[in-house]
Amino acid sequence: MTKHIIPVAMSGGVGSRLWPMSRRSKPKQMQALTGSLTMLQDTLDRVSSAAGDVKFGAPIIVANQQHSSVIAKQLSDLGIADYTLVLEPRGRNTAPVVAIAAELASTTPDAMILVLPADHHIKNVDGFRSAISKGAELAVEGKLVTFGIQPSGPETGFGYIRAGDSVGEGHLVDAFVEKPDATTAQQYLDAGNYFWNAGIFLFRADSVLKEMNTHCQTLTSAARAALDAGERDRQVINLDPTLFDACPSDSFDYAVMEKTAQAAVVPMDVGWSDVGSWNALWGMGPKDEHGIVAAGDVSLVDCQDMYVRGEGIRVAAVGVSGLVIVATKDSVLVLPKERAQDVKAIVERLEAEGRDELL
Amino acid sequence: MTKHIIPVAMSGGVGSRLWPMSRRSKPKQMQALTGSLTMLQDTLDRVSSAAGDVKFGAPIIVANQQHSSVIAKQLSDLGIADYTLVLEPRGRNTAPVVAIAAELASTTPDAMILVLPADHHIKNVDGFRSAISKGAELAVEGKLVTFGIQPSGPETGFGYIRAGDSVGEGHLVDAFVEKPDATTAQQYLDAGNYFWNAGIFLFRADSVLKEMNTHCQTLTSAARAALDAGERDRQVINLDPTLFDACPSDSFDYAVMEKTAQAAVVPMDVGWSDVGSWNALWGMGPKDEHGIVAAGDVSLVDCQDMYVRGEGIRVAAVGVSGLVIVATKDSVLVLPKERAQDVKAIVERLEAEGRDELL
Numbered sequence: 001m002t003k004h005i006i007p008v009a010m011s012g013g014v015g016s017r018l019w020p021m022s023r024r025s026k027p028k029q030m031q032a033l034t035g036s037l038t039m040l041q042d043t044l045d046r047v048s049s050a051a052g053d054v055k056f057g058a059p060i061i062v063a064n065q066q067h068s069s070v071i072a073k074q075l076s077d078l079g080i081a082d083y084t085l086v087l088e089p090r091g092r093n094t095a096p097v098v099a100i101a102a103e104l105a106s107t108t109p110d111a112m113i114l115v116l117p118a119d120h121h122i123k124n125v126d127g128f129r130s131a132i133s134k135g136a137e138l139a140v141e142g143k144l145v146t147f148g149i150q151p152s153g154p155e156t157g158f159g160y161i162r163a164g165d166s167v168g169e170g171h172l173v174d175a176f177v178e179k180p181d182a183t184t185a186q187q188y189l190d191a192g193n194y195f196w197n198a199g200i201f202l203f204r205a206d207s208v209l210k211e212m213n214t215h216c217q218t219l220t221s222a223a224r225a226a227l228d229a230g231e232r233d234r235q236v237i238n239l240d241p242t243l244f245d246a247c248p249s250d251s252f253d254y255a256v257m258e259k260t261a262q263a264a265v266v267p268m269d270v271g272w273s274d275v276g277s278w279n280a281l282w283g284m285g286p287k288d289e290h291g292i293v294a295a296g297d298v299s300l301v302d303c304q305d306m307y308v309r310g311e312g313i314r315v316a317a318v319g320v321s322g323l324v325i326v327a328t329k330d331s332v333l334v335l336p337k338e339r340a341q342d343v344k345a346i347v348e349r350l351e352a353e354g355r356d357e358l359l
Numbered sequence: 360m361t362k363h364i365i366p367v368a369m370s371g372g373v374g375s376r377l378w379p380m381s382r383r384s385k386p387k388q389m390q391a392l393t394g395s396l397t398m399l400q401d402t403l404d405r406v407s408s409a410a411g412d413v414k415f416g417a418p419i420i421v422a423n424q425q426h427s428s429v430i431a432k433q434l435s436d437l438g439i440a441d442y443t444l445v446l447e448p449r450g451r452n453t454a455p456v457v458a459i460a461a462e463l464a465s466t467t468p469d470a471m472i473l474v475l476p477a478d479h480h481i482k483n484v485d486g487f488r489s490a491i492s493k494g495a496e497l498a499v500e501g502k503l504v505t506f507g508i509q510p511s512g513p514e515t516g517f518g519y520i521r522a523g524d525s526v527g528e529g530h531l532v533d534a535f536v537e538k539p540d541a542t543t544a545q546q547y548l549d550a551g552n553y554f555w556n557a558g559i560f561l562f563r564a565d566s567v568l569k570e571m572n573t574h575c576q577t578l579t580s581a582a583r584a585a586l587d588a589g590e591r592d593r594q595v596i597n598l599d600p601t602l603f604d605a606c607p608s609d610s611f612d613y614a615v616m617e618k619t620a621q622a623a624v625v626p627m628d629v630g631w632s633d634v635g636s637w638n639a640l641w642g643m644g645p646k647d648e649h650g651i652v653a654a655g656d657v658s659l660v661d662c663q664d665m666y667v668r669g670e671g672i673r674v675a676a677v678g679v680s681g682l683v684i685v686a687t688k689d690s691v692l693v694l695p696k697e698r699a700q701d702v703k704a705i706v707e708r709l710e711a712e713g714r715d716e717l718l
Binding site for chain 1: 418493553633660661669673674675676677678679682684686688689690691692693694695701702704705708709712717
């Protein structure tokens, strides 16, 4: 039986760990960091054609209103004319986004929504689409499906999903567990039934609204009110700012998935990355014989094991190794690859200094 | 007896070892790398007021013609209205410069000229002026005086001057010796009568012209011809391009100093540097408690032992040490301090790529 799935691309993140490329005015998902398409475009491109008996409908994109024109341009460049763009006056985390998307989708009978963070990279697109197809079998029966990423190492930076009994081609969710310490992460890896929680969800619109009305009724009503009172101009919806401000901020994981009895997990081993740091981009990038990933206007002499990017500026280095060097026309970042998370310290300092033009 | 000295600032160098700050269009001597004045301005400022019985006349500046307006602006900013600017169509090394300056100065009776590379830094200006005053006592008697820098270590990057018998407050020059290897440099340091050859000279105009006519007559005549046929517009002289092209290219050291019997050396221990690399700038710069010399728009977290400069661009680094990071609006350079000489490799690559806009 053909299943109708409406993709929902969540584009509300700021991606400050990829400063200086990622900026408030153009966060990482709107940048072409992993190929010729932006990550938002990649996210939508993955669900632009039918996958088995799954048909994808016109996507819903939820984003901050300041990114309206950038996103419209990127959709147009990709040849996507039929879409709904929901603009938030400010972020309220993922639960209100899901409520609004489900509400919009619920006008289509039997519609399912596929919630996709717009800033992830997936190498094996066929594998991804195959997992979606498997998940749809469970979602059509009323399950709230999350996709569990097969861990490739004892990662401490993600929450995990513990899979329980089998159901269809997936498992019931036994528990969502917090980011572990290194020892615990190794135990999860060894156990084999733990998956990374990537925040990719699939469910019927009516199923998720029913669960949200049970587990986070206030939030769901507030989100619906902001949508109903929003201004619609053709395919763009501006949520009502006052009503959306009044909506509680919460993650969909916490507000719904950790509480519902309908949670199921479908494993996914598709070369997934949340592109969470410059080191992650090094990990997934094409390396030369010196372990160097280079993009843009770059000249390296006697260097090894580097991620180097020059956007509109020449980057030259001699005799260094293990570094990230990223330069834009107004900013340069240099740090060891293994300290890629510490770009936070730089961003925080810029914030403290009021250097908004660089953020 | 009052001595009249005409300072001659030689500003023909390209300073490619300080790329990306130093550019063909604005070499290092026209940049404020060591303080608020450019090195050319500093060079002229050091000889702008009388030193003991030495009176300094209006300076002569010799430079490439493409730098005419930059230099005029920097002289004006320093309040120097009375000067002669000699413009070369292209460089012919230092001997023709000295011949031309001496020729210009020789119209003033008993004038001496003080030849100064425009891209050196001197910490102890009083000491410098005192050495000049001592040198003038020898120059007035017809000696060709070079100033020998007291070595601060077994440096292999400079030629050395071996001092012989005392004469006045200096010594006769026993020999000019080539750049030594490390062992020899240490021997020179231990011996005590070896000095770095900094290319700073003082002599009477008539004395040096006499020696040049003896030791490099062709070059001297050719330089004079290019001057005589040059176009003079108020205080700017454009050397005749065809005649100057025909002038042999040679260093004043080689063409004259190594051959004359009149060479004398006056020691100078004044915190001299030829600002020959980014590491040299680190060496002379004011360091914070982490050994960091920072200039411009710089933000460092957990870094040590660095030279960092951001000119019109923000430079941010975390957790690195021992590096030079220099960024301008179009280029970034990263390399270990001890490899500062290797910026050559980058400049050569830019040349090979025809990236003239970055050179």
